[in-house]
Amino acid sequence: MGAMTPIHGTSLANEVFDRLIEAITSGEFQPGERLSEAKLARELGISRGPLREALGRLEGKLVTRTPRIGVSVIQFERGDLEQLFFVREALEGMAARLAAERMSETQLDALEDMLRDHADRPGLAAGEVYHQRSMDDDFHFAIVDAAGSERIKQLLLDEVYYQLRIHRLRSSTRPGRARAALDEHHDILKALQSRDPDLAEARMRAHIRNARFSAVAASAATEDEHAPRRRSA
Amino acid sequence: MGAMTPIHGTSLANEVFDRLIEAITSGEFQPGERLSEAKLARELGISRGPLREALGRLEGKLVTRTPRIGVSVIQFERGDLEQLFFVREALEGMAARLAAERMSETQLDALEDMLRDHADRPGLAAGEVYHQRSMDDDFHFAIVDAAGSERIKQLLLDEVYYQLRIHRLRSSTRPGRARAALDEHHDILKALQSRDPDLAEARMRAHIRNARFSAVAASAATEDEHAPRRRSA
């Protein structure tokens, strides 16, 4: 898996695979919702064979499969979000380390331009977190990509980012976080520019730890909001 | 272990899935060997449907799928082994960190007993690396398990250990490595016993780095030894 063009192996299964990812991560299907194979196949206009294959490939990542019951959109338990960030911290930390060693000057310049662009963007103070999200994603993905490890990149995409996107749909980011994140991004960039693997990894991990604290807090807040068993207020 | 009994949902696809993993990681199928769906299905006595689903779930992990060609056992390129160890270092390092914080005293004692048992085992000097392998695996798995993160455990199993097992089939460990590994295991145990997350992670990562050096060297050696052409007659 090198530099060859990943031609669209437009098999019907691949197409519906991508489409299901988009549908689930965009919130079209609610977490925990059961997906009927027959109905889905009918809606997509295909047979159950390719759909079944696509669902099998999504198993454990975005859907859960119970033997004689069926598939349902993945549902997060308490603590799952934290675990997700542990994996992210480990992998992206390693990616930052590798990037500090192997990143090209061109890539470093592009990253610097990106951050300058992000700083000029309005709405860092409070709202507009939607854009901030994609900005944050761009920054992180650029580093992961520059690390040059196809394996780490694919692992993060398949096992972390998709699920993270679902989480973000249900809990909004804290207002002050965007500004802090941008500062931390600058610190990471400086470490990369100085070609210091230890520092780059340490700062990336600290950054993701902070993101974890923020995300867990936000999740707990929305969790109380969504499941108000006790009549407070 | 977990609370509820995880009743084995013996679907045919699951069964053949496990069986394929065993067959590939045990060397029954050579890396790069093309697997004919029809022939495999006939040999296994099942239809192509479940087999296809199992193969799809193995895609990217143990087999590669080319759109109109078929599936073949995964084949490692130059540098793949190194990348595998990068992922392992990141994830097991995090696991050691979590284990240092969350491991129970009972688990620590069990780990100590295991190491004492390993030291008493003969054949650490040169041969008997087969047993050493499983010993090494036991130690690492015990820590990963004690970390309490199901996600990290599953990721290591699915994405790292299986492929690592294939690699070990083709290149033998260096003779002196077993002894050094045992010493490093002891260092890791001490860090865990002192409940020092930073130290535990650092030592685990150093240990895996050393294993990477050894493995890459051994792989390069056997690569020269084997035919440079990847032709399977």
Added chain:
DNA sequence: TAGATGTAAATTGTTGACAGTCTTTGGGCG
């Protein structure tokens, strides 16, 4: 009325068959 029970609809797991594409083998030609 509440609970248990048996039947029917719906859904998943599995199978065999069909169409399109790639590989291979054999023959013809330069």
Added chain:
DNA sequence: CGCCCAAAGACTGTCAACAATTTACATCTA
């Protein structure tokens, strides 16, 4: 003698149908 081309064979991708199991509902009983 080597190269190119064509037809046959084999294989993957896809589909519709069958069997076994689960779920829901209606009925019966205490």
